[in-house]
Amino acid sequence: MKKTSKNIRTSSDPTDSRLLRELQRDSRLSVAELGARVGLSPSACHRRVRQLEDAGIISGYAARLDARALGYTMEFFVEVALKAQSDRALDAFERAVQTAPEILECHLMAGGTDYLLRIVARDAADFERIHRECLAKLPNVARLESHLAIRTVRPWRGYPVD
Secondary structure (H helix, E strand, C coil): CCCCCCCCEECCCCHHHHHHHHHHCCCCCHHHHHHHCCCCCHHHHHHHHHHHHCCCCCCCCCCCCCCCCCCCCCEEEEEEEEECCCCHHHHHHHHHHCCCCCCCEEECCCCCCCCCEEECCHHHHHHHHHHHHHHHCCCCCCEEEEECCCCCCCCCCCCCCC
């Protein structure tokens, strides 16, 4: 079994892998339920989960919300090309993105696009508002190219855990 510098198990341990898979499926499981699913006593399960948290392998817990139930019917991926790729330009763009609640995710990319943004909107008028009030005002932007997601074929289910 591999250990980190803190002497903590990593996901290469089969029991830890099972714990991580179960927690990604349902993080609301009680320690007793989780332990039963992976073959551990509640105390051993609690100890292992705590070790995975302390090692930073488990970085937090959150509820998955349904976008449609919240009124968000459209999802866009927006490619962003900047005018310059200097540290100052990148930092200014990234600071602005952090303050925009309309931007769900922002990824620095390799290739012809500098950043890829994920945005949800209630409808076309809402996306137009987001485009005018948020995206068009981001610093150092040379080009924006928006792509409407028609349907999510495979939603995020978590990381593969061996």
